[in-house]
Amino acid sequence: MAGFSKRNACTIQKHACGAVRVLSIALLLLPLAFSKPENHGRMHIGLPSVYNGDEPHYLLMINSILHDGDLDLKNNYRAVHQGAVQAGKRFVGALLEHHTFWYVNGTYYTGCEEFGPEKAEWHEDKSGFLSPRIKDARLANIIEGLPEYSVHPPGLALLMAPALYFFRDSKMFEPMAIIFTGLIMVAAMIFFNHLLRAYTNNAWTRTLLTAAVFLGSPLWYYARTLYSEGPMTLLAMAAYALYISSKKIVLPGLLLGVGVLLKPIFILLALPILFNMARNKEVRNLGRFSIAMSFGICVYFLLNYQMNGSVIKTSQPFIIGNTLSGAWGLLTDPQWGLVLFCPALIIALPLWPAFIREYGHKAWLPAGGFLLYFIVISTYAVWRGGDSYGPRYIVPVIPFILLPLLLFLSPAYRRIRWRTVIGILLILLSIFINANGAIASWKFINRNPLVAAFIKVGALL
Numbered sequence: 001m002a003g004f005s006k007r008n009a010c011t012i013q014k015h016a017c018g019a020v021r022v023l024s025i026a027l028l029l030l031p032l033a034f035s036k037p038e039n040h041g042r043m044h045i046g047l048p049s050v051y052n053g054d055e056p057h058y059l060l061m062i063n064s065i066l067h068d069g070d071l072d073l074k075n076n077y078r079a080v081h082q083g084a085v086q087a088g089k090r091f092v093g094a095l096l097e098h099h100t101f102w103y104v105n106g107t108y109y110t111g112c113e114e115f116g117p118e119k120a121e122w123h124e125d126k127s128g129f130l131s132p133r134i135k136d137a138r139l140a141n142i143i144e145g146l147p148e149y150s151v152h153p154p155g156l157a158l159l160m161a162p163a164l165y166f167f168r169d170s171k172m173f174e175p176m177a178i179i180f181t182g183l184i185m186v187a188a189m190i191f192f193n194h195l196l197r198a199y200t201n202n203a204w205t206r207t208l209l210t211a212a213v214f215l216g217s218p219l220w221y222y223a224r225t226l227y228s229e230g231p232m233t234l235l236a237m238a239a240y241a242l243y244i245s246s247k248k249i250v251l252p253g254l255l256l257g258v259g260v261l262l263k264p265i266f267i268l269l270a271l272p273i274l275f276n277m278a279r280n281k282e283v284r285n286l287g288r289f290s291i292a293m294s295f296g297i298c299v300y301f302l303l304n305y306q307m308n309g310s311v312i313k314t315s316q317p318f319i320i321g322n323t324l325s326g327a328w329g330l331l332t333d334p335q336w337g338l339v340l341f342c343p344a345l346i347i348a349l350p351l352w353p354a355f356i357r358e359y360g361h362k363a364w365l366p367a368g369g370f371l372l373y374f375i376v377i378s379t380y381a382v383w384r385g386g387d388s389y390g391p392r393y394i395v396p397v398i399p400f401i402l403l404p405l406l407l408f409l410s411p412a413y414r415r416i417r418w419r420t421v422i423g424i425l426l427i428l429l430s431i432f433i434n435a436n437g438a439i440a441s442w443k444f445i446n447r448n449p450l451v452a453a454f455i456k457v458g459a460l461l
Contacts, residue, residue, distance in 0.1 A: 017207045024211040027435075028189065029182050031224040036090075036442035047175035048224065049088055052445055053387035054152060055226040056087035057099040059177060061150050061157035063087075066168040071154055071307065072147035073100055082129040088174050095122055098132065100148035101315055103308055104139065108317055110151055149307045151315050155261030156228040181230045185223035188234040189214045192399050195241035196406065198362050205409045213402045216430030217342040218390035220438040227388075228262045232396035235259040236269055240369070240400075243273055244362055253289040257296025264300065264314065265376055267293075269397070272368035276361055321381030330378055330391045334451050338398070341390040341437070341448060344405060344430040347423045351404035358407070366400035373397045387445050389437055 035044040036051045050056050063086040064076045076086050077100075083093045098111025123133050134140040150157075163180050167173040189210055196206040214220060222229040239255040242248040252273065259266035270293055277286040301311040308314070331337050339345050356363040377383050377393045385392030408423050429450075436449035444452065 013204055017203045020207045020211060024189070024207075024215065025186050027215055028186060028220060028223050031220070031438040031441060032179060032182050034439050034441075047172075048178040049090060049174055050178065050226050051088070051090050051442055052225060053227075054099065056091045056096060057150060057152060058156055058226050058228070059174065060087045061152065061154060062160050062164060062177065063168075063173075065157055065161040066165060071149055071157075071303075073098070073150055074148040077148065078129075085174070093129075095132075098148060099151050101151045102143055102146050102148075103313060104142055104146075109139070109143070111148065112151070147307075149315065153228070153261060153263055153315060154303060155258070155263070156226075156231060158261060159231055159258075178224065178226055181226055182223045184230045184234050185214070185219065188219075188230070188237045188399075191234065191237040191241045194245055195237060195366075198241075198245040199359055199403075199406055205406065208409055209402075209405055212344065212405060212427050212431070213399050216344050216427055216434060217398050217402070218338075218392070218395055218434060218437070219398060220434040221389045221441055221444075222392075222395055224438050224441050225389075227392070229392060229395040232259055232262050232266060233399070235262070235266070236369075236396045237399060239269065239273075240366055244365060249285045249288050250292045253292030254295065257293040260296050260300050261303075265373065266396075267297070268372040268376060269369045271372060272365045275368070276365060319381040320379060321383065323375065323379045326378035326380065326383040327374070330374065330383060330394060333384075335446055335448060336384050336388075336391050337448075338391050338394070340450055341433060342398070342402070342430045343426045343433075344402065344423075347408055347426055348402045348404045351407045355404040355407055363403070366403060370394075370397045370400040374401075389441065389444055389446075390448075 032048045033045055035046060035049055037044050050059055060073055060076050060080065061071065064071060064073055067086075068075065076084075077096065077098050080087045080091060080094065080096050085092055087094070087096055100111035102109045134143065160177060160180060164173060164177055167176045192213065193206050193210045196209060200206060214223075219233060222233070235255045235258060239252040239259075242255075243252040253270070256266065256270045256273075259269070270289075273289065274286065277289065304313055305311050329336060331339050334340065352363075352367065356367065374394055374397070377391075380393070383391075383393060405427075433449050436453075437444045
């Protein structure tokens with residue numbers, strides 16, 4: 001009888017896990033159905049479209065690869081000014097600033113600055129369409145004969161272009177680009193759940209933690225928008241899950257190398273793995289991992305050489321800022337601070353010492369990856385990430401910093417009732433914040449839903 005009850009309980013838990021997984025995936029993809037209202041009307045329900053920050057520029061890069069077979073965006077921006085949909089339907093005929101760059105005599109110039117209102121003016125070209133003209137005649141003459149490459153690394157466009165090939169001339173091209181981003185984040189969620197196998201065999205705990213991390217943080221927002229953070233999250237979760245949980249060597253190296261194409265900082269996530277191999281004197285594995293990773297790195301250098309004339313010149317030079325100021329901002333800034341977007345972090349951070357004691361190298365590997373990533377982004381002068389939601393640049397490693405929530409979900413931790421109640425409330429608050437941010441994503445560009453709510457309530461009092 002006892003055995004039957006135990007089997008019954010296991011069956012119920014298995015079905016419950018399956019139901020929560022399906023619900024989590026459905027919720028993660030739900031914001032795809034909601035778009036910015038037209039002409040300040042009601043929320044639009046239908047196929048997703050781009051409307052924010054860098055999104056139209058990423059879409060333009062994908063179009064350039066599929067239609068022109070290159071990364072030169074000069075003709076593509078001109079087409080947008082003339083009414084093409086290459087940057088999305090909301091930007092047809094728009095005076096879209098050029099997210100491009102040039103190196104002229106070793107000096108770095110960007111389209112954002114040189115085509116800005118202070119340095120450029122819009123004029124009618126020979127066809128009668130408006131296009132930007134730089135006021136500095138000397139620079140304008142030099143740039144006229146140069147290609148316009150994007151300031152954004154080409155990795156996202158290179159990864160998405162093959163998937164979107166059959167939609168390239170279809171009205172579904174733009175919606176499918178965003179839908180694929182959502183599916184990529186679903187894959188990241190699955191790999192994160194796989195990573196958790198290294199820490200617990202309890203499927204219920206893994207399922208709950210996966211839902212809390214992806215729905216209770218800015219990850220939810222980036223499952224709805226066309227940014228590189230979604231694919232980068234997938235590559236990070238897959239590489240670490242395959243290395244820590246599945247003991248793979250070559251595939252994690254390949255994935256981290258591909259990540260470098262999306263943003264060169266991604267190489268930092270390889271350092272804890274390399275250190276662990278060196279510490280354990282795994283010379284053969286060290287070589288295999290490094291060779292696998294070098295494929296992506298070599299492609300990155302080749303692209304730099306093609307676009308910039310040098311393997312070390314990048315599309316966005318790293319501008320050094322104040323590390324302490326950046327770190328404090330990434331955590332607590334009212335507009336971008338992670339704590340205010342994910343209050344569950346308040347529970348996770350104090351549990352890190354216990355988590356490392358419990359799991360050893362399996363804990364400090366992701367901890368080291370997050371810490372290196374966080375320090376470098378903190379040092380970056382523009383750590384805010386432009387027009388975005390939350391601490392955009394550290395989004396791919398947010399799941400790592402929340403791993404100790406695994407301990408919070410353990411029965412031993414839940415014995416302390418007041419701590420359990422506070423923890424559950426903080427997790428639910430995190431989900432509530434990011435549900436607002438993801439579903440009404442256009443409202444919270446450079447805004448925190450929680451802070452916005454407090455401001456609104458304050459205005460009513």
